[in-house]
Amino acid sequence: MPLEFAAVYDRWFAHVCRWLSAFGIPHSDREDLAQEVFLVVQRQLGDFDGKNLSGWLYGIVRRTASDHRRRSWFKNLFRRRVDFVWDTAPDAKAGPDTLCEQRDAIRVVGALLGRMDETRRAAFILFEIEGYSGEEIAAFEGVPVATVWTRLHYARKEFQRLSAESEGAK
Amino acid sequence: MINRLRDGSGDSAAARLLAQVPRTEISSVSKARVWAKLRRSEGAGRASLVVRFAVVAVLLCGSFAFAADRLSLLGSLSPSRLFGAGEHGAQGQVAPPPSAHQIVAPPAPLPAPSDPAAVSPPASPASVAAVAAPPEASAHALPTPPPSNPGLLAPSPSASPVAAAPSSPPKVDEETDLVLDGLRSLRREHDPARARALFARYLTRHPAGPLAEDALGYSMEASDAQGAPAEAARLAEAYLRAYPAGRYAALAERLRISPNP
Numbered sequence: 225m226p227l228e229f230a231a232v233y234d235r236w237f238a239h240v241c242r243w244l245s246a247f248g249i250p251h252s253d254r255e256d257l258a259q260e261v262f263l264v265v266q267r268q269l270g271d272f273d274g275k276n277l278s279g280w281l282y283g284i285v286r287r288t289a290s291d292h293r294r295r296s297w298f299k300n301l302f303r304r305r306v307d308f309v310w311d312t313a314p315d316a317k318a319g320p321d322t323l324c325e326q327r328d329a330i331r332v333v334g335a336l337l338g339r340m341d342e343t344r345r346a347a348f349i350l351f352e353i354e355g356y357s358g359e360e361i362a363a364f365e366g367v368p369v370a371t372v373w374t375r376l377h378y379a380r381k382e383f384q385r386l387s388a389e390s391e392g393a394k
Numbered sequence: 395m396i397n398r399l400r401d402g403s404g405d406s407a408a409a410r411l412l413a414q415v416p417r418t419e420i421s422s423v424s425k426a427r428v429w430a431k432l433r434r435s436e437g438a439g440r441a442s443l444v445v446r447f448a449v450v451a452v453l454l455c456g457s458f459a460f461a462a463d464r465l466s467l468l469g470s471l472s473p474s475r476l477f478g479a480g481e482h483g484a485q486g487q488v489a490p491p492p493s494a495h496q497i498v499a500p501p502a503p504l505p506a507p508s509d510p511a512a513v514s515p516p517a518s519p520a521s522v523a524a525v526a527a528p529p530e531a532s533a534h535a536l537p538t539p540p541p542s543n544p545g546l547l548a549p550s551p552s553a554s555p556v557a558a559a560p561s562s563p564p565k566v567d568e569e570t571d572l573v574l575d576g577l578r579s580l581r582r583e584h585d586p587a588r589a590r591a592l593f594a595r596y597l598t599r600h601p602a603g604p605l606a607e608d609a610l611g612y613s614m615e616a617s618d619a620q621g622a623p624a625e626a627a628r629l630a631e632a633y634l635r636a637y638p639a640g641r642y643a644a645l646a647e648r649l650r651i652s653p654n655p
Contacts, residue, residue, distance in 0.1 A: 238420040315416045
């Protein structure tokens with residue numbers, strides 16, 4: 225049965241936005257990039273074999289994010305080059321104190337993630353922050369689950385080390 | 395199954411940090427906005443194709459029209475227009491001729507008429523043309539024959555509209571070119587015979603033209619310079635009859651009274 229674009233969009237829009245976040249697309253650019261992703265999906269949906277939809281979409285997101293970073297070279301021409309920007313909106317229902325703490329935490333975590341290895345980082349964000357399971361991440365990335373656990377193991381160690389260094393510097 | 399850092403060991407700094415970071419929440423407003431943009435871009439994609447085609451077509455047509463216009467302009471730049479007269483192109487007079495009234499000014503030493511009240515209406519154009527015609531066919535005669543139908547030069551009021559209307563109205567450029575060429579031959583090339591022929595042709599074609607007085611005045615001068623005092627006197631008589639207080643009246647008086655031997 226052929227896939228309907230509207231159904232794909234409805235089911236996967238939130239996931240696409242989270243994946244974009246894991247690839248370091250800032251909150252301000254995320255909607256535009258999501259639109260680009262779904263334009264590609266709309267164009268190529270007829271050729272999709274229907275085997276691994278999440279993996280297919282994840283591949284499109286990765287390529288779109290990579291293209292976006294390459295295109296934005298001009299913006300980074302006269303300032304310090306930043307390849308990875310991770311941010312997320314704080315919980316709007318939280319009180320002022322919690323909101324302030326969340327903003328600080330988002331800034332610090334974003335800085336630590338920016339210093340991590342790229343391959344491990346995506347798995348780390350998807351598992352630790354976005355709440356995907358190891359099996360889901362393996363399906364997205366088209367790798368065995370054991371590879372995901374290995375990446376997560378090293379990513380955790382790296383994050384904890386960076387976090388401890390950051391605490392020690394304070 | 396591996397526990398998440400934020401769920402398991404909450405005592406480490408990393409776990410405390412991650413526990414404060416919320417999961418990326420996607421609002422339904424954002425979802426609806428991107429969907430609307432997708433729908434718009436789908437329609438705009440088809441429309442933009444049509445617009446692009448139209449823009450390319452307009453650009454092509456514009457370029458073609460511009461090129462055609464330029465080419466036709468180049469085609470109209472004949473040597474005679476570039477260099478004044480065709481056989482005098484070697485003199486390098488590339489600039490377009492100035493207006494007739496700037497060039498065809500009266501000679502400087504001639505005084506202006508002292509009594510403006512003495513100005514009388516000019517003689518009939520036909521008589522001026524008849525007088526100005528060179529008396530003999532010379533080697534300097536121009537190849538273009540005079541008009542075969544004299545009636546076209548001075549149409550009578552009762553003539554039919556078809557006969558009265560000239561087939562091609564005289565252009566100001568052609569009129570000026572004849573007089574300017576004549577003046578150039580007279581003053582610069584010192585070829586009074588050719589100058590006389592050109593002035594006579596102008597007067598034959600446009601006996602009441604705006605440069606008729608100048609052409610007749612220069613005809614007198616050319617005859618005098620050619621060493622034909624009788625012809626110069628005849629032209630002076632005709633000039634004074636047509637323009638008793640004209641700009642060349644003083645020259646005409648001198649030529650009529652004391653013709654050169």
